[in-house]
Amino acid sequence: EIVLTQSPGTLSLSPGERATLSCRASQSVNAQYYAWYQQKPGQAPRLLIYGASTRAPGIPERFSGSGFGTDYTLTISRLEPEDSAVYYCQQYGSSSWTFGQGTKVEIK
Amino acid sequence: EVQLVQSGAEVRKPGESLRISCEGSGYSFTNYWIAWVRQMPGKGLEWVGIINPADSETRYSPSFQGQVTISVDKSLSTAYLQWRSLKASDTAIYYCATRPNFYYYLDVWGKGTTVIVSS
Numbered sequence: 001e002i003v004l005t006q007s008p009g010t011l012s013l014s015p016g017e018r019a020t021l022s023c024r025a026s027q028s029v030n031a032q033y034y035a036w037y038q039q040k041p042g043q044a045p046r047l048l049i050y051g052a053s054t055r056a057p058g059i060p061e062r063f064s065g066s067g068f069g070t071d072y073t074l075t076i077s078r079l080e081p082e083d084s085a086v087y088y089c090q091q092y093g094s095s096s097w098t099f100g101q102g103t104k105v106e107i108k
Numbered sequence: 109e110v111q112l113v114q115s116g117a118e119v120r121k122p123g124e125s126l127r128i129s130c131e132g133s134g135y136s137f138t139n140y141w142i143a144w145v146r147q148m149p150g151k152g153l154e155w156v157g158i159i160n161p162a163d164s165e166t167r168y169s170p171s172f173q174g175q176v177t178i179s180v181d182k183s184l185s186t187a188y189l190q191w192r193s194l195k196a197s198d199t200a201i202y203y204c205a206t207r208p209n210f211y212y213y214l215d216v217w218g219k220g221t222t223v224i225v226s227s
Contacts, residue, residue: 047213
């Protein structure tokens, strides 16, 4: 099973700052099978990015994804107060899906 | 509008059985796989398994294989997650979500079903 490790565990930034979230896989992953989700307290997760870099419908342009192989990144270019949430990466490989443990983004 | 409507919260005792449901609407039910995802209290997301409503092909996470059963009733556009004998460690929120054919992400999510197992 492929293990995804996200860093940092918590990111505390001010509105307007840039957030960079990392997700490292224990072995190489096909970028087409890589996604990012946002989860706010008391809500279901929401798809942000799929195929490592394609924004899902309705997702603001400030969210972008990149990466290949074992290292993937979610960038929020200018943080808004409503971006306060936990962000999860996810991959599919070897007939199994796995999620990272999550990065909490706090807005100061 | 594509929607997944999940059944309500459940409270059970250890050893009891349970089946929770996820009804799809606003789309052709057999065109999208349905996945189940667990979130234990205060924890992250874990993939439980996935089913293709078109032919009931099912795959399970190794961590959940033999512990739960995923099934579907096409006539009701509904997927199910079932336990024969619940444990306290099954206490969690369970989400269902759709996976478009030929893609490997979950795009529409239900609101979740809270399952509490306590004596």
